[in-house]
Amino acid sequence: MSTPPAVAPSAVHQPRTNPAPTGPAPGGRTADGAVGVLVGFTAVLRHAGLSVTTERVTAFLRAIEQFDVTDRADTYWAGRLTLCADPDDLPRYDLAFATWFDPTVTTRTAPPDPERPLPSRMAALTSAPDSPGDTGTEPAPEVAVAASGAELLRHQDLGELTAAEREHLRRMLALLHPEPPTRRSRRRRAARRGVPDPARTLRAALHTHGELGTLRHRDRSVRPRKVVLLIDVSGSMEPYAGALLRFAHIVTRAAPTSTEVFTLGTRLTRITRELRLRDPEEALRGAAGAIPDWSGGTRLGEALRAFLERWGRRGAARRAVVVVFSDGWERDDAVLLGEQVALLSRLTHRLVWVNPHAGKAGYSPIQGGIAAVLPHLDDLLAGHSLATLESLLKVVRDA
Numbered sequence: 001m002s003t004p005p006a007v008a009p010s011a012v013h014q015p016r017t018n019p020a021p022t023g024p025a026p027g028g029r030t031a032d033g034a035v036g037v038l039v040g041f042t043a044v045l046r047h048a049g050l051s052v053t054t055e056r057v058t059a060f061l062r063a064i065e066q067f068d069v070t071d072r073a074d075t076y077w078a079g080r081l082t083l084c085a086d087p088d089d090l091p092r093y094d095l096a097f098a099t100w101f102d103p104t105v106t107t108r109t110a111p112p113d114p115e116r117p118l119p120s121r122m123a124a125l126t127s128a129p130d131s132p133g134d135t136g137t138e139p140a141p142e143v144a145v146a147a148s149g150a151e152l153l154r155h156q157d158l159g160e161l162t163a164a165e166r167e168h169l170r171r172m173l174a175l176l177h178p179e180p181p182t183r184r185s186r187r188r189r190a191a192r193r194g195v196p197d198p199a200r201t202l203r204a205a206l207h208t209h210g211e212l213g214t215l216r217h218r219d220r221s222v223r224p225r226k227v228v229l230l231i232d233v234s235g236s237m238e239p240y241a242g243a244l245l246r247f248a249h250i251v252t253r254a255a256p257t258s259t260e261v262f263t264l265g266t267r268l269t270r271i272t273r274e275l276r277l278r279d280p281e282e283a284l285r286g287a288a289g290a291i292p293d294w295s296g297g298t299r300l301g302e303a304l305r306a307f308l309e310r311w312g313r314r315g316a317a318r319r320a321v322v323v324v325f326s327d328g329w330e331r332d333d334a335v336l337l338g339e340q341v342a343l344l345s346r347l348t349h350r351l352v353w354v355n356p357h358a359g360k361a362g363y364s365p366i367q368g369g370i371a372a373v374l375p376h377l378d379d380l381l382a383g384h385s386l387a388t389l390e391s392l393l394k395v396v397r398d399a
Contacts (some may be wrong), residue, residue: 016363034069035061045083048092049151056083076392079247088150142309154386159356160241166243172386173246174280179397180255181225181321183349194219224258225349227251228317228398230307232326233263234298240356240384242284244325247389248277249283261318264303265293266328268310284313298329301336308343312348317347321399323392325383326356338372345376350399354383354392 038061046052059082067074076097083095150172154166161169190200200216229248233241252259252275263269274286288294309315324346330337345351353373357363359382364376374380379395382388 007341022270034064038064038075041079041096042083044096045079045093045098048096050089050092052083053265056085062122063373073326075101127206128159140166153343154390155355156386157384158243160386169386170246170280173250174392176247176390178248178251178254178256178393180399181397182228183220183225183319185223187220187221189217191217192219192221197351200311213384223341225257225399226316226320227255227321228260228322228348229258229259230304230322230324230326231261231263231295232300232324233294234329236264236294236298236327236329237293237325237356238312240325244272245275245284245287246280246381249280249287252276253278260311262307262311263287263293264298264300264324265290266297266299266303266333267293268303268306269293270311298331298362300328300330301332301334301340304340304344307338308347312344312347317344319349321350321396322348323352323354325394327354327355327357328353328365328367328373330367330369330372334368334372336390337369338376341373342376345378348379351376352379352381352395354381354388355379356382356384359384359388 039057040050042060043059060079063078063082063376064075069075079097080090080093084090109348153161153168153172156165158169188194188197190197194217197216197218200218201212201214204214204216205212229251231241231248232242237244248261252261252272256276259272260270261272261275263271269291271287271290274290275283275285277283285287295310308317341351353370355365355370358365358380365380367369371379381395383392
């Protein structure tokens with residue numbers, strides 16, 4: 001593990017114009033000036049991309065109370081153990097620590113792990129150090145932190161990633177937390193507010209010899225809304241299909257009982273059962289073995305017709321949020337595709353089409369398939385990067 005460079009204790013809490021504390025305040029608490037410096041350090045970490053929550057800041061301050069506030073090593077390890085939530089945070093934490101507590105340091109205090117692909121990159125932009133005559137009345141200069149490598153990867157095209165970037169993307173996808181959409185149930189259940197419930201009110205009165213006490217209520221409960229993912233695995237979608245299947249596994253694991261996943265190509269294939277496995281690699285291997293038309297032709301109209309006949313009309317698509325991942329290239333007649341999408345839109349609560357090419361500069365929906373289905377869609381979104389997939393999760397959640 002990396003250790004902070006040796007610096008005189010007096011320099012630890014003298015960033016910018018803040019006066020250095022001489023030690024813990026009476027009663028085991030740090031001095032007010034030191035608290036301001038430490039809280040400012042947590043703000044720098046938050047700008048650097050670390051997930052620094054209020055609970056982590058509180059834990060950091062409590063940990064500092066147990067150590068010497070003027071000791072650089074104690075401050076370093078108290079922050080590293082309470083403010084870092086992921087191994088990728090360590091390089092950014094080291095650089096932010098050196099930049100905040102010693103503004104003259106502009107290089108990394110600890111090199112990243114050479115075996116880790118795509119290490120996080122951060123550049124600190126600071127102004128000149130305070131002059132010797134500074135009285136401490138001027139506001140501290142702001143520290144701006146540039147985007148890290150992970151932030152750049154969020155906006156990079158999924159079809160243009162290298163092997164190392166794909167491995168890093170897998171770990172970033174695992175951090176997603178999809179929230180399934182909800183709907184109001186037709187059944188009413190006991191609730192604190194809502195319409196009066198005479199039956200429950202009378203039953204409660206039996207325990208008080210017929211005296212009517214508190215009026216009981218009932219209201220419609222909230223249940224998860226069904227989500228259906230239809231993923232095009234034809235040859236034109238091959239650069240994106242692997243990442244989209246991994247994304248579908250994350251969505252399925254978040255709501256396994258209300259999510260269905262199918263692949264579209266020359267035929268329709270249901271892979272919901274395979275994607276319900278907990279381990280993502282095992283789930284994707286099972287899905288790959290179940291898909292017979294991977295990187296084949298495209299017959300979207302026939303595949304959607306099969307979905308509607310076998311699953312859609314029987315309940316899978318009724319009042320559900322249906323998301324179709326496809327670039328819209330259709331080998332057969334585009335008129336059939338438009339007819340099937342029109343039928344699908346009348347069954348669904350919301351129909352979303354995700355086209356990886358829609359997020360590229362100069363894109364226009366002029367392909368035959370996209371032009372045929374566009375009038376029947378509720379949303380046409382881009383799905384070429386992790387950032388656009390995160391936007392898709394918000395659209396599905398708010399549906």
